[in-house]
Amino acid sequence: MATEFIESVSKPAVPIIDLVVSEEDRVAIAKRHRRRRASIAIRYVFLTFLAAIILFPIYITIVNSLLTPLQIAARPPFFFPTKPTWGAYSDAWNAGHMSLYLMNSVIVTVLIVTGQIVTATCAAYAFAFLEFPLKRTLFIIFLATLMVPFEVTVITNLTTVVNLGWYNSYAGLAAPFMATGFGAFLLRQAFLGVPRDLRDAAALDGYGHWRFMVRVAVPLARPAMAALAVFSFLGAWNQYLWPLIVTKDSRYRTLQIGLRQLRATSLDQVNVTFAGVVIAALPLIILLVIFQKQLVRGLTAGAVKG
Amino acid sequence: MARVVLDHVTKRYGDVVAVNDLSLEIRDREFLVLLGPSGCGKSTALRMIAGLEDLSGGQIAIGDRVVNDVEPKDRDIAMVFQSYALYPHMTVARNIEFPLRSRKVPENERGPLVEEAARALGLSDLLDRKPAQLSGGQRQRVALARAIVRKPSVFLMDEPLSNLDAKLRVQTRAELIELQRRLDATVVYVTHDQVEAMTMGHRIAIMSDGVLQQVGPPQDVYERPANLFVARFIGAPPMNTITGAISSEGGAHYLVTAGGAIALPSEISGAARNATGLEVVLGVRPEHVRILPHESETQFALEATVAVIESLGHERHVVCRLADEQMVIVRQTVETQRPVEGTAVRLSADPVGLHLFDAATGLRLDAPDPQSVGDGE
Numbered sequence: 091m092a093t094e095f096i097e098s099v100s101k102p103a104v105p106i107i108d109l110v111v112s113e114e115d116r117v118a119i120a121k122r123h124r125r126r127r128a129s130i131a132i133r134y135v136f137l138t139f140l141a142a143i144i145l146f147p148i149y150i151t152i153v154n155s156l157l158t159p160l161q162i163a164a165r166p167p168f169f170f171p172t173k174p175t176w177g178a179y180s181d182a183w184n185a186g187h188m189s190l191y192l193m194n195s196v197i198v199t200v201l202i203v204t205g206q207i208v209t210a211t212c213a214a215y216a217f218a219f220l221e222f223p224l225k226r227t228l229f230i231i232f233l234a235t236l237m238v239p240f241e242v243t244v245i246t247n248l249t250t251v252v253n254l255g256w257y258n259s260y261a262g263l264a265a266p267f268m269a270t271g272f273g274a275f276l277l278r279q280a281f282l283g284v285p286r287d288l289r290d291a292a293a294l295d296g297y298g299h300w301r302f303m304v305r306v307a308v309p310l311a312r313p314a315m316a317a318l319a320v321f322s323f324l325g326a327w328n329q330y331l332w333p334l335i336v337t338k339d340s341r342y343r344t345l346q347i348g349l350r351q352l353r354a355t356s357l358d359q360v361n362v363t364f365a366g367v368v369i370a371a372l373p374l375i376i377l378l379v380i381f382q383k384q385l386v387r388g389l390t391a392g393a394v395k396g
Numbered sequence: 397m398a399r400v401v402l403d404h405v406t407k408r409y410g411d412v413v414a415v416n417d418l419s420l421e422i423r424d425r426e427f428l429v430l431l432g433p434s435g436c437g438k439s440t441a442l443r444m445i446a447g448l449e450d451l452s453g454g455q456i457a458i459g460d461r462v463v464n465d466v467e468p469k470d471r472d473i474a475m476v477f478q479s480y481a482l483y484p485h486m487t488v489a490r491n492i493e494f495p496l497r498s499r500k501v502p503e504n505e506r507g508p509l510v511e512e513a514a515r516a517l518g519l520s521d522l523l524d525r526k527p528a529q530l531s532g533g534q535r536q537r538v539a540l541a542r543a544i545v546r547k548p549s550v551f552l553m554d555e556p557l558s559n560l561d562a563k564l565r566v567q568t569r570a571e572l573i574e575l576q577r578r579l580d581a582t583v584v585y586v587t588h589d590q591v592e593a594m595t596m597g598h599r600i601a602i603m604s605d606g607v608l609q610q611v612g613p614p615q616d617v618y619e620r621p622a623n624l625f626v627a628r629f630i631g632a633p634p635m636n637t638i639t640g641a642i643s644s645e646g647g648a649h650y651l652v653t654a655g656g657a658i659a660l661p662s663e664i665s666g667a668a669r670n671a672t673g674l675e676v677v678l679g680v681r682p683e684h685v686r687i688l689p690h691e692s693e694t695q696f697a698l699e700a701t702v703a704v705i706e707s708l709g710h711e712r713h714v715v716c717r718l719a720d721e722q723m724v725i726v727r728q729t730v731e732t733q734r735p736v737e738g739t740a741v742r743l744s745a746d747p748v749g750l751h752l753f754d755a756a757t758g759l760r761l762d763a764p765d766p767q768s769v770g771d772g773e
C-alpha cells in the first residue's frame with residue numbers, strides 16, 4: 091500500500107496524464123496535428139507569394155543597375171545580369187554626387203531622429219509622471235497635431251525657417267521635424283506602463299525626475315524607443331517635399347532630391363538611376379534587418395495593450 | 397532616536413478624507429502595525445510618513461525633526477512596497493545597490509554593503525539574476541535587502557507579505573520579526589491581516605475610514621477592544637455580539653433581547669449600571685462561550701440550538717442559533733465533549749470575557765483603560 095502510494099506520487103505528472111489518453115483521443119489528436127500542419131503549409135505558400143510580389147520590383151531594380159542601358163531597353167527583358175557591370179554605381183556615386191547626398195541625408199536623419207527621441211522622451215515623461223496645470227488640454231493639443239498633414243504647415247514652416255536664417259542649411263532641413271506629437275504619444279503610453287511604485291521607490295532612494303527618467307523609465311521603454319527611432323528614421327530618410335523647397339543648391343540636397351536630379355541628368359543612362367536608387371535604399375534595408383524585431387514589436391505593442 | 401510622531405495628520409483627496417486627524421506616536425525601535433480593512437487610509441498614512449504624499453493638515457516628526465517639508469530622500473527612511481517595486485532591468489545586485497549610488501557612497505564601499513545586505517537575506521547566490529528570474533519570496537527579500545542596505549533608522553512596509561502564498565507568509569513573518577530585532581530599527585508595518593498584526597507588532601494601531609480606533613499591545617487590544625469595530629475586526633472567528641437593552645431590577649442587571657432576558661454577571665454590572673435603558677451590544681469571544689446541557693442551571697445563560705459544527709482538527713467551532721435567530725460561535729478544544737447538531741443547549745460565558753458596547757456609538761462601556769485608548773501616551 092505505502093510503497094504503491096509513494097511510487098505513484100514520485101512519478102512525473104506528465105506521463106500520468108498521457109496514460110489517460112485513450113486510443114480514440116490519440117487518433118483525434120494526430121488528425122488535429124495533421125490538419126494544423128496543412129493549414130500552416132497553406133499559410134506559408136500564401137505569404138511566400140505575397141513576399142514575391144513585394145520583392146520583385148526590388149529585385150528588378152538591383153538587376154537593372156547591373157545592366158547596360160541597351161540591355162534594360164531590350165525585349166524580352168533580362169531577369170538576370172549575365173555580364174554584370176558595376177560602372178553605374180561609380181557613375182552615380184561620383185558624377186551623380188550620391189556620396190554628398192548620402193552624407194547630407196545621414197546628417198539630417200541623425201539630427202531628426204536624435205531630436206525626436208530627446209523631445210519625445212521629455213514630453214512623454216512630463217505627461218506620464220508629472221502633474222501640472224492644463225496637462226490634459228496640452229496633451230489633447232499634442233494629439234491634435236497628429237491629424238494635421240505636413241503639407242498644411244509647409245508654407246508657415248518655410249517662412250519661419252527663412253526668418254530664422256536657416257534657409258539652405260542642415261538646421262532648416264531638420265528643425266521642423268525634431269519634435270512630433272506622435273513620438274510624445276508613443277512614449278507616453280510606454281511610460282504609463284512603468285509602475286508608479288518604481289517612481290516612488292526611486293524618489294525615496296534619492297533619485298530626482300531627471301535621473302529616474304534616464305536610469306529607469308527610458309531603459310524600461312526601450313522597445314517603444316526603438317520603434318520611434320525606426321519610424322522617425324524612415325520618415326526623415328524618405329522626405330522629399332521639404333528638402334526640395336528649403337534648399338537651393340546641391341550642397342544641402344538630400345538623397346531623394348539627388349535621385350530626382352540623377353534621373354533628369356542621366357536620361358540616357360537608366361542604369362545609373364537604378365544604381366542611385368539602390369544606394370539610397372541600402373541604409374534603410376540594413377537598418378530594417380537590424381531592427382526588424384523592434385519594429386514589429388513597436389507596431390504590435392499598441393495592439394496588445396489595447 | 398528615531399521615533400515617529402504624527403500630530404493631527406489629515407489627508408484629503410477632493411471630498412474623500414483618506415486620513416482623518418490621525419495622532420500617533422511610534423516609539424524608537426518599535427514594531428508598530430497599522431491595521432485596518434482595505435481603503436481605510438493605511439497606505440496613505442504610510443506614504444505621508446515617507447513624504448510621498450503632502451499633508452492636508454497636521455504635522456509629522458521623525459526623530460526630533462518636523463519633516464513636513466523634508467524631501468523623502470532626506471527623511472532617513474526606507475520603504476518596502478507591496479509590489480516590491482524592483483527595477484526589472486537591473487540585476488539583484490544593482491537593485492540593492494541603487495539607493496547607495498544616488499547617495500554618493502564610494503564605489504569600493506558599495507560592494508561590501510550590498511554583499512552584507514544580500515547575505516542577511518540569503519540572496520548571495522542570486523545577485524546576478526534579474527527580478528523576473530526570481531520567485532515571489534525571493535523578490536520580496538530583494539526588496540527588503542534594498543531597504544536595509546543603507547541602514548535607515550525607520551522602515552516603512554506596506555503589506556510586504558500579501559503577495560506571498562500562505563506558507564511562505566508564515567515563515568517570512570518570523571524572519572521579519574528577527575530582522576527588526578537584529579537591525580534595532582523602528583518599523584511601521586501596514587497590513588489588513590489581523591493575524592500578522594497580532595503576531596508581529598509590539599503595538600497595533602487600528603484604523604477604520606481614515607480614523608484611528610485604538611492603539612495598544614496586541615493582547616490589550618484583543619482583551620479590551622475600545623469599540624465594536626475593533627472588537628469585530630480582531631480575532632478569528634470574530635467576537636460574538638448580541639444586541640439588546642439593559643434593564644435593572646433589584647440591583648441585578650439584565651440584557652433584554654428579542655429572545656428573552658439574560659441576567660448579567662456582577663463582573664460587568666459596573667458597566668451595565670451606567671447603561672441602564674440604553675441599547676447595547678454584548679460581546680463575547682468564541683473561546684469564552686461554553687456549551688452546557690439544556691437542563692443545567694446557571695446564572696448567565698442563553699437558550700440556543702446547535703446549528704453547525706466545524707472541525708479544524710485542533711479545535712472546533714460550534715455555530716449556535718439563538719431564539720431570535722442571532723448566531724453565536726463557540727470555540728471548543730477537541731477534548732471537550734462534542735455537542736450534537738440540532739439539539740437544544742444553553743450557552744454560558746466566562747464573566748471576565750464579556751464586553752459591553754454602546755449600540756449607538758459603538759464605544760466600550762466601562763471605565764476606559766488609559767493604556768489602550770488614545771495614542772498610548
Ligand SMILES: Nc1ncnc2c1ncn2[C@@H]1O[C@H](COP(=O)(O)OP(=O)(O)O)[C@@H](O)[C@H]1O
Pocket residue numbers: 409412413414432433434435436437438439440441
Ligand atoms: N491618489 C489618490 N487620489 C484619490 N483618492 C485616493 C488616492 N489615494 C488613496 N485614495 C483614497 O483614500 C482612501 C484610502 O486609501 P489607502 O490609503 O490606499 O487605503 P488602504 O491602504 O488602507 O487600503 C481610499 O478611499 C482611496 O480611494
Ligand SMILES: [Mg+2]
Pocket residue numbers: 435438439440554
Ligand atoms: Mg494600501
